[in-house]
Amino acid sequence: MAGPASPHERVARVLNHNAWFSRRPAELRRQLIQRAQVSTVDAGHWLYDKGDEARGLYGVLSGSVTTLVALDNGENVPVNISGPGTIFGYAAQILGGHRVATAIARERSEIIFIPQHALAAIAHEQPSLWIHFAELATEQLIWAVKIIAERSRLSPRARLAARLYTYATTWGDTDGEVSLPIRQDELAELSGLSRKTVNGFLRDFEKKGFVALGYREIEVRDLRGLKQCIQSGD
Numbered sequence: 001m002a003g004p005a006s007p008h009e010r011v012a013r014v015l016n017h018n019a020w021f022s023r024r025p026a027e028l029r030r031q032l033i034q035r036a037q038v039s040t041v042d043a044g045h046w047l048y049d050k051g052d053e054a055r056g057l058y059g060v061l062s063g064s065v066t067t068l069v070a071l072d073n074g075e076n077v078p079v080n081i082s083g084p085g086t087i088f089g090y091a092a093q094i095l096g097g098h099r100v101a102t103a104i105a106r107e108r109s110e111i112i113f114i115p116q117h118a119l120a121a122i123a124h125e126q127p128s129l130w131i132h133f134a135e136l137a138t139e140q141l142i143w144a145v146k147i148i149a150e151r152s153r154l155s156p157r158a159r160l161a162a163r164l165y166t167y168a169t170t171w172g173d174t175d176g177e178v179s180l181p182i183r184q185d186e187l188a189e190l191s192g193l194s195r196k197t198v199n200g201f202l203r204d205f206e207k208k209g210f211v212a213l214g215y216r217e218i219e220v221r222d223l224r225g226l227k228q229c230i231q232s233g234d
Contacts, residue, residue: 035118058089063109083171161229168220
């Protein structure tokens with residue numbers, strides 16, 4: 001009987017679901033996995049704050065992390081929730097070496113961390129590492145622009161469906177069901193909608209079989225239905 005998977009085996013299994021990571025050269029993936037450290041943090045733990053010196057690359061093995069951006073008025077606004085397989089904290093690697101956002105664990109989570117000195121060692125052998133990070137940053141920029149476009153062009157209902165679809169396909173697979181540990185008030189803030197509006201749309205989605213609502217979680221059951229809602233713009 002096989003024993004429990006090692007931390008590196010678990011990291012490999014989870015990160016291979018990440019679209020960017022899965023497209024990297026095999027040797028680069030191997031080196032990133034081998035240098036990855038895994039630690040468990042409690043809910044509310046700050047991984048880093050805006051302005052902090054960048055000390056490495058982060059990912060989520062289990063649990064989830066909220067990313068917040070500070071407005072000019074000093075308010076910290078949540079802009080994303082990162083679930084298992086998500087890689088983040090890379091923008092600082094190519095933007096002067098300081099954090100541009102704040103990252104906080106939403107729940108007890110296992111965090112993947114690759115220290116700066118390990119990244120430097122990889123880059124010494126594979127100078128193209130920074131090009132790969134630039135591609136990752138570009139993908140995130142495209143995602144952010146898409147969110148802006150959705151807010152300006154999609155109806156509130158379609159906008160909510162789009163956010164659920166994005167999280168479901170990022171955290172799970174494209175065919176099966178996936179449970180998102182996201183509260184309705186968080187989803188409302190991320191979507192730029194009121195909690196009452198989000199609750200109404202979710203109840204409608206539940207009646208149609210798109211989702212199932214639970215305590216502090218939303219189970220996505222019909223990705224095709226959500227996508228049709230997005231495409232119809234209704």
